[in-house]
Amino acid sequence: MQSYPVASIDLSALKHNLSRIKELAPTSRVMSVVKANAYGHGYAQVVQALIDSDAFAVARLSEGIRLRELGIKQPIVILEGVMSSDALQLTADYSLSLVFHNLTQIELVNSIQLNTPLKFCWLMVETGMHRLGLAVDKIGEAMQLLSASSNLTDKPGLMSHFASAELTNDPRNQKQLELLKQCADKYNTPISMANSAAIISISDSHGDWIRPGLMLYGVSPFDNRTASDLGLKPVMQLKSVVIAVQELQTGDQVGYGGDWTASQYTRVGIVSIGYGDGYNRQLSDVGSVIIGHKSVPVLGRVSMDMIAIDLTDISGSSLGDEVCLWGNDMLAVEDVAQQAGTIPYELLCQISERVVREYHHG
Numbered sequence: 629m630q631s632y633p634v635a636s637i638d639l640s641a642l643k644h645n646l647s648r649i650k651e652l653a654p655t656s657r658v659m660s661v662v663k664a665n666a667y668g669h670g671y672a673q674v675v676q677a678l679i680d681s682d683a684f685a686v687a688r689l690s691e692g693i694r695l696r697e698l699g700i701k702q703p704i705v706i707l708e709g710v711m712s713s714d715a716l717q718l719t720a721d722y723s724l725s726l727v728f729h730n731l732t733q734i735e736l737v738n739s740i741q742l743n744t745p746l747k748f749c750w751l752m753v754e755t756g757m758h759r760l761g762l763a764v765d766k767i768g769e770a771m772q773l774l775s776a777s778s779n780l781t782d783k784p785g786l787m788s789h790f791a792s793a794e795l796t797n798d799p800r801n802q803k804q805l806e807l808l809k810q811c812a813d814k815y816n817t818p819i820s821m822a823n824s825a826a827i828i829s830i831s832d833s834h835g836d837w838i839r840p841g842l843m844l845y846g847v848s849p850f851d852n853r854t855a856s857d858l859g860l861k862p863v864m865q866l867k868s869v870v871i872a873v874q875e876l877q878t879g880d881q882v883g884y885g886g887d888w889t890a891s892q893y894t895r896v897g898i899v900s901i902g903y904g905d906g907y908n909r910q911l912s913d914v915g916s917v918i919i920g921h922k923s924v925p926v927l928g929r930v931s932m933d934m935i936a937i938d939l940t941d942i943s944g945s946s947l948g949d950e951v952c953l954w955g956n957d958m959l960a961v962e963d964v965a966q967q968a969g970t971i972p973y974e975l976l977c978q979i980s981e982r983v984v985r986e987y988h989h990g
Contacts, residue, residue: 631984633868633901639677640990641861645844648859653834657682661841668979673987692724703748709733720744727752729760737779747781755804757791785818793825794849805833825849847972865955872898882936883928897939899951904932906978910968918952918959
C-alpha cells in the first residue's frame with residue numbers, strides 16, 4: 629500500500645541533468661553539491677545517481693562522513709571547513725577535503741600533526757559576497773602557510789562564490805570573477821566559482837571546477853527561464869491524497885482562525901500534508917495544487933498535517949484521490965516558490981523525514 633505524502637524522485641532525471649551540465653561546461657570538472665540531504669532528495673540514492681561526478685561538496689563535516697559511510701570514493705569537500713582539532717582529525721580519518729576561509733582555520737591545521745595529510749583542499753577568496761573568505765590582500769600569507777604545511781599534500785585551489793549570478797547582467801558578477809582570476813594567475817592554482825546560474829549564463833567563470841547544485845535537481849535558478857527552457861528535467865514530484873471531503877455552505881469557514889470563508893456552496897478536500905512535512909505555511913490561502921489534471925486553490929491556513937483544497941469543480945473526486953503539490957507539467961516547484969514568496973531551494977530542503985522518498989528511473 630502506498631504511504632502518503634510521498635516525494636517521488638526520478639533518478640534518471642538526475643543523471644540527465646548531470647549530463648546537461650557537462651554539455652554546458654565541457655572542459656571543467658564537476659563538483660556536485662549534495663548538502664542538506666541532497667537538497668531534500670536523499671543522500672544515498674542521489675549520490676549513486678550522480679556517481680559520474682568528479683567530486684562532491686557538502687556544507688558540514690557530518691555530511692561528509694555520511695557520504696564516506698555510503699561508500700563514496702570521490703573527493704568530498706567540506707565547504708564550511710572545520711573549527712576544532714577533533715573535527716580536523718576526523719576530516720583526515722575520513723579522507724575528506726577542506727575549504728579554509730579564515731586564518732584561524734589555517735593556524736589550526738598547522739598546530740597539530742594529522743595521521744593522514746589532507747588533499748584536494750581549497751582556499752576561499754572574498755570577492756564581494758562578504759560571507760566566507762579571506763580578502764585578496766590576505767591570500768598570499770594564507771597560501772604560504774598552507775603550502776608549507778605538512779598536513780596538506782598539495783597546494784590548495786582557490787574558490788569563491790557569486791552573490792548575484794542569477795542576475796545575468798549584473799556588473800558585480802564580472803568584478804567578482806576578475807578578482808578570483810587575478811589571484812589564480814598570481815598563484816598558478818585551480819579555481820572554482822561557477823554555481824548553477826553561472827554554469828548556464830557566465831561561461832567565462834567555469835574554470836577548472838564547477839559546483840552545480842540547484843540545477844542538478846531540475847530546477848531553474850532564473851526567474852524568467854524554466855527548467856525545460858534550460859534542458860533540465862525535474863527530479864522531485866511531491867504528492868499526497870485526499871483523506872476527507874467536507875461540503876460547505878455560504879458563510880462556513882475553513883481551518884484555524886477561519887481565514888477562508890465560503891461565498892457559495894463549496895466542496896472542500898482535506899489533503900494529508902502540512903508544514904510538519906515541509907509544505908510551506910506561506911502557501912496558506914495563496915497556494916495551488918493539481919488534482920484530476922486541474923489546478924485548484926489551497927483554502928485557509930496550512931496546518932501541521934493537513935491542507936484544504938477546493939474540489940467544487942472537480943467532478944467525481946473522492947477519498948484517496950492523488951494530489952500533486954509540485955513537480956509535474958502543470959505545477960513546477962519554481963511556481964510554488966513564487967506563490968509562497970520564497971525560493972525553490974527552501975521548499976526542497978524543507979521536506980521532512982516523515983515524507984516517504986520513493987525512487988524510480990523515469
